[in-house]
Amino acid sequence: MEREDILKSAISGDINAFQTLFAEFQNQLKSYLYRLLTDRNDVDDLTHDTFIKAFTKISTFNQDSSLKTWVFKIATNVAYDHLRKLRRWQVDAQDRGADLAIGSEEVRQAFWKVHDTSGAGAYEMKEHMDFCFTCISKTLPIENQVALMLKDIYDFQIKEICLILGKTEGVIKHLLNDARNVMTDTFENRCALINKNGVCHQCSHINEIFNPKQNQQEQLMKLELVKGSKKYNREELFTLRTLLVKAIDPLHASGTDLHEAIMKCVRTAIGEKSDFFDLNRNKTD
Missing domain, CATH: 1.10.1740.10 (RNA polymerase sigma factor, region 2, helix turn helix motif)
Structure with a gap:
């Protein structure tokens, strides 16, 4: 048919x-x-x-x-x-999740259980960068986040986003511009892979925990984002991030279960959910 x-x-x-x-x-x-x-x-x-x-x-x-x-x-x-x-997430949501994990042996053991027993419990640095992109996007107002995701990650056209959000083309472009600027500023101040003075070292630290035999610098240099950090401006670096994120399916990646556990830890830490220790309640299709 x-x-x-x-x-x-x-x-x-x-x-x-x-x-x-x-x-x-x-x-x-x-x-x-x-x-x-x-x-x-x-x-x-x-x-x-x-x-x-x-x-x-x-x-x-x-x-x-x-x-x-x-x-x-x-x-x-x-x-x-x-x-x-x-409530929308605060920029320190991941920090609060990290504090919960560091301060709880039970949480750390839960992470290791997922990592050791799940077929989707691997740690890949690029997948954690996707995880960070999702977390930081949740600090945006909902309409800004939706517009950003639809355009930069899922390749919808402006006119299609206008239909989805019920907004004019001018409003959509404004939402996109604001979202990109906020995301770019946040990454510039936090990402230790790009800004070595950043406060967020999760990618490198977690990679070191779960992949202790991997050469850290070698892993970093495999990422185009890191390779381009010296020659691209901040807007171009943001574009590189979106290309990385677009290439990853957060529900069917090699580290899906591990990142679900980390995400549950973050949600628990900020008081949005209290289901962290029920890690195996459901699995993605």
Whole structure:
């Protein structure tokens, strides 16, 4: 069956046809929701809610955008409803998570258990840089974070983001500009890989813990971001970061389970969640 015919069937109420189309971008949708929510369980719940709401409203889809853009709009609204109940993260969220880990033998043992027993418990420095990007993006106002993720990580066009957020092109460009500036400033002040006077040494420190036999400098120099830190300006370095982040699926990477544990530690430390020690409650598909 041609894709156009599948879409017609879906719009007419064929749930199997809709599922076929939804599956084309489901992994990307879940990745996007994870970067907004930082909780696998919430991602699964909100992906399900998005599917149900989109299928329920499919007869109203007038095809003035792609089905993917239309579904992302619904998912974004669902995520907004969830995130409005929570405070935005402070820049020191990761520091507070690190303090919790350093001060608790139980937390450290939980990390090691995931690292030693999970097939997705490896530590990769580039994946931790992706983790940091997600954490720092959560310090932005929700609309800024959404605009940034949609444009710089998921390659939506400005006009598509206008439809998703219900804003004008000028507003979207303003949100993007502010988000990039704040992110760039934050990284410049914190990232020890780029600014050796930075206060955040998590990438190098955790790599040293979980990969003690790896040559630290060799690992650093494998990253284009570090290689380019001397010759690129700050805006270009931010672009390099986004390219690194775009290449990683936070739900299906080699260190997914370890970073989920670290993320739970951060959420626990800032008081957003209290489920850190329930590490094995759910696994990503």
